[in-house]
């Protein structure tokens with residue numbers, strides 16, 4: 001079996017989900033990690049048994065990698081993905097794929113020009129709950145979607161921003177609660193509705209985090225060309241992380257997602273549900289089993305399966321770009337205080 005030689009750039013909070021997943025995927029070999037903070041790179045290299053770098057260009061120039069995972073602050077996803085693609089290296093980047101639509105377009109183009117695969121992490125699409133809703137919608141059992149709503153009501157402290165050199169800044173994070181915390185749920189809604197967007201209309205503001213530049217609150221509507229209106233309310237101003245909610249009001253029932261659980265109630269009285277599978281846990285080697293990360297593992301495994309088959313991955317650059325376009329339109333609508341047609 002061919003083993004893909006892999007590198008990971010960025011050894012911060014999200015990196016264990018990638019590194020542990022790579023350990024569990026059969027057809028990959030982790031060759032190197034990279035972080036500008038040397039201790040982080042050394043620690044992960046020791047823990048996962050690979051070489052380390054503090055300069056991603058050096059890693060990509062020296063190692064003969066088949067793929068690289070980009071786990072760095074948002075503004076670095078585009079330049080890192082582009083550098084890798086131009087060297088013929090496949091890329092799997094964390095969300096959001098970029099901080100602008102222009103960068104996202106360039107990433108897709110450069111990947112295409114170099115005949116490499118670009119994948120983007122939206123691991124929540126792999127949760128059993130999301131899969132149940134998607135499959136039920138596709139089966140036609142729920143009929144047409146009439147409208148949808150979602151809410152992400154979380155807490156992010158001042159320390160969350162002050163302890164990071166990129167979170168809370170427009171040039172490095174690219175935005176706040178929309179592009180960082182809520183993008184997963186906005187992406188899920190877009191995937192469920194599965195239709196081109198007509199327009200978005202939103203208001204965004206910073207209400208409770210005066211020390212940062214990015215928005216901590218947004219609400220609005222995403223109007224799809226198939227007639228579905230999806231309402232959203234997202235904020236990081238609450239006192240704790242309320243489980244994320246997403247609801248689809250359909251002709252023949254209501255599908256509800258609350259955190260990791262989906263419940264579908266049909267008008268005829270039937271009910272189906274999906275929750276976390278207790279066998280799907282990650283072991284990060286510290287004795288603590290965690291559900292957090294298993295969908296990363298599923299997406300990463302699927303990414304390498306598609307590479308091995310020469311097929312495009314489920315969430316490739318072109319697919320993720322649609323979510324990027326939606327998110328950028330939400331920002332424009334909020335800034336220009338008007339409806340934005342896509």
Ligand SMILES: NC(=O)c1ccc[n+]([C@@H]2O[C@H](COP(=O)([O-])OP(=O)(O)OC[C@H]3O[C@@H](n4cnc5c(N)ncnc54)[C@H](O)[C@@H]3O)[C@@H](O)[C@H]2O)c1
Nearest residue numbers: 010011012013014034035036037071072073074094095096
């Ligand atoms: N999919 C998810 O659910 C999920 C969850 C958390 C974070 N993320 C995403 O993962 C990415 C990273 O987030 P994080 O929370 O791990 O951030 P982090 O700040 O904890 O880690 C980022 C790491 O990148 C390193 N870095 C910065 N510049 C670099 C450079 N030029 N070269 C190499 N390394 C560099 C930093 O030193 C740091 O160790 C973001 O895109 C974030 O949105 C995704």
